[in-house]
Amino acid sequence: MSKVLMKGNEAMALAAIKAGCDAFYGYPITPQNELPEYLSKHMALNGRIFVQAESEVAAINMVYGAAGAGARVMTSSSSPGIALKQEGISYMAGAELPGVIINVMRGGPGLGGIQPSQSDYKQITRGGGNGDYYLYSLAPETLQEAVDLIKESFDIADYFRNPVMIAVDGLIGQMMEPVDLDKEVPKWDLKPKNWAADGDTSKREKNVINSLYLDPYDLENHNMKLKAKFDEMRKNHQRYELVNMEDAEIAIVAYGSVSRIARTAIEILSEKGIKCGILRPITIFPYPKLAFKNLPSSVKNLLVVEMSTGQMLDDVIIANECRLPISFFGRVGGVVPEAEEIANKVLEIIGGEKHE
Amino acid sequence: MNNVKTVYKKSIGLTDLPLSYCPGCTHGIIHKLVAEVLVELDVLDKTVGVASVGCSVLNYKFFACDMQQAAHGRAPAVATGIKRVRPDSIVFTYQGDGDLASIGIAEAIHSAHRGENITIIFVNNAIYGMTGGQMAPTTLIGQKTTTSPNGRDEKTQGLPLRIAEMMATIPGATYIERVSVHNPQHVNKAKKALKKAFTIQKANKGFTLIEFISTCPVNWGMTPKDAVDWAVDNMIPYYPLGVYKDKTAGEEK
Numbered sequence: 001m002s003k004v005l006m007k008g009n010e011a012m013a014l015a016a017i018k019a020g021c022d023a024f025y026g027y028p029i030t031p032q033n034e035l036p037e038y039l040s041k042h043m044a045l046n047g048r049i050f051v052q053a054e055s056e057v058a059a060i061n062m063v064y065g066a067a068g069a070g071a072r073v074m075t076s077s078s079s080p081g082i083a084l085k086q087e088g089i090s091y092m093a094g095a096e097l098p099g100v101i102i103n104v105m106r107g108g109p110g111l112g113g114i115q116p117s118q119s120d121y122k123q124i125t126r127g128g129g130n131g132d133y134y135l136y137s138l139a140p141e142t143l144q145e146a147v148d149l150i151k152e153s154f155d156i157a158d159y160f161r162n163p164v165m166i167a168v169d170g171l172i173g174q175m176m177e178p179v180d181l182d183k184e185v186p187k188w189d190l191k192p193k194n195w196a197a198d199g200d201t202s203k204r205e206k207n208v209i210n211s212l213y214l215d216p217y218d219l220e221n222h223n224m225k226l227k228a229k230f231d232e233m234r235k236n237h238q239r240y241e242l243v244n245m246e247d248a249e250i251a252i253v254a255y256g257s258v259s260r261i262a263r264t265a266i267e268i269l270s271e272k273g274i275k276c277g278i279l280r281p282i283t284i285f286p287y288p289k290l291a292f293k294n295l296p297s298s299v300k301n302l303l304v305v306e307m308s309t310g311q312m313l314d315d316v317i318i319a320n321e322c323r324l325p326i327s328f329f330g331r332v333g334g335v336v337p338e339a340e341e342i343a344n345k346v347l348e349i350i351g352g353e354k355h356e
Numbered sequence: 357m358n359n360v361k362t363v364y365k366k367s368i369g370l371t372d373l374p375l376s377y378c379p380g381c382t383h384g385i386i387h388k389l390v391a392e393v394l395v396e397l398d399v400l401d402k403t404v405g406v407a408s409v410g411c412s413v414l415n416y417k418f419f420a421c422d423m424q425q426a427a428h429g430r431a432p433a434v435a436t437g438i439k440r441v442r443p444d445s446i447v448f449t450y451q452g453d454g455d456l457a458s459i460g461i462a463e464a465i466h467s468a469h470r471g472e473n474i475t476i477i478f479v480n481n482a483i484y485g486m487t488g489g490q491m492a493p494t495t496l497i498g499q500k501t502t503t504s505p506n507g508r509d510e511k512t513q514g515l516p517l518r519i520a521e522m523m524a525t526i527p528g529a530t531y532i533e534r535v536s537v538h539n540p541q542h543v544n545k546a547k548k549a550l551k552k553a554f555t556i557q558k559a560n561k562g563f564t565l566i567e568f569i570s571t572c573p574v575n576w577g578m579t580p581k582d583a584v585d586w587a588v589d590n591m592i593p594y595y596p597l598g599v600y601k602d603k604t605a606g607e608e609k
Binding site for chain 1: 420426
């Protein structure tokens, strides 16, 4: 199919329609507003449901109800709004309900700002709400990858019966790029939703959607059942990309918009005779620890670059298992790191330019 | 012996599990009425109920239809989510006064405001029952609770919130009525109100809410009989029974 030039928020909205999203429930917040605005028009045109809720809290609980009734459902928001949605996200994980949540991240804490940020990393990768659960979390770096992953994410959510988080930042939400909306994405082997409480008990027993287990042994069993899903994600569903890693002496670890900028940084370094690779997590939960095991022996240093004060850094320290020295470079508050400053940081670590 | 006939039996709208409510609490009567109405309107096998947080939290086990258990106060949002994707189903929430009048007031108001075609069953016993008898927005002036040990004082704790009256002011709401179940006559009236609400929903005519004046003998520190008398003498004067809004009035003629 041919490519169309679209804004990130609108391309992500259209991807959801292509994925068969039945209903969207959301609440306005910058910098993701074009996403619900697009859906407010196009969901109806496609015979689907769009509701602007009274709050993020209400929106995610509408998602809970619709997902519990067996529908394919999505919501989107940005950092402070995602914080408000944590109640419903925890209930969805507890009741094993699928759903897709797009987080177009902005700076914090508090009201913070409206410029791009990656400072929700811990909110996203540690569950976020109360209780013992995780979200399968995908962090695309281009609009094409965002579209492809959103299309696949509805299958992933249904497969695991767990919410999936799409972690992007304001940069991806606001930029325009050509995208192919009809590119094939992997199809997951999905079972019928015979657990759904959709009201039709004419041919089956009643279904219950619930996260309450008053007997501690029952809740422990439920927690272990959920853990098995997260273990399966960790074991078999890590995603990452290794860029320019052959003979690289240093690797930048970066995801989303920042890995995109790092691609320019490694070109600058290449001109200076430095071989620098990029380890790009695509899933931030499960964290791609495998990628660190697959680094070539030529890599002697890691540089973590983030639009946060070092939230992913902890995961890199865990995944590195004390093998390589780790440095960090972050810009925060909505400031986007420049390729030159990343390249300069690499030069500082390895001791300057190389001239044969 | 040939003349033996069944004159009363438990509704098939309820499961066979024993209810978890205290002696003298009116949740049991209200559950029975909801179940009977769903069966009589022949909608039980197309109904999704939404349980809330409070004493009635376990009623996803008691109603014989599909059920979803909602976060505290969010039942109307959950019901909205369900009804929008399953418009042919019948959707109700069952909420207490802590759940609806306090933490979930925004969800209740906005589901009415959007004119969601759902039915809210609102049970007002003027106290937080499950958590052990704390003050609710509906607690009466002077009423002692574990968080108003000297009796509710309007100067610092405000005046009790009248939900039926407030919800009736919302343009999107179709039918709002307050009922009581303190004697058989009122039980019958309450059932009629419930039937009207679900009939309106069945006809896709919009948002309905039935408020029930209820009792909490345990947390009020009374016998069941005294609790019923206290509700009649104190609650009903402050929370008058009746129809507060009926957009369908006149349609039947």
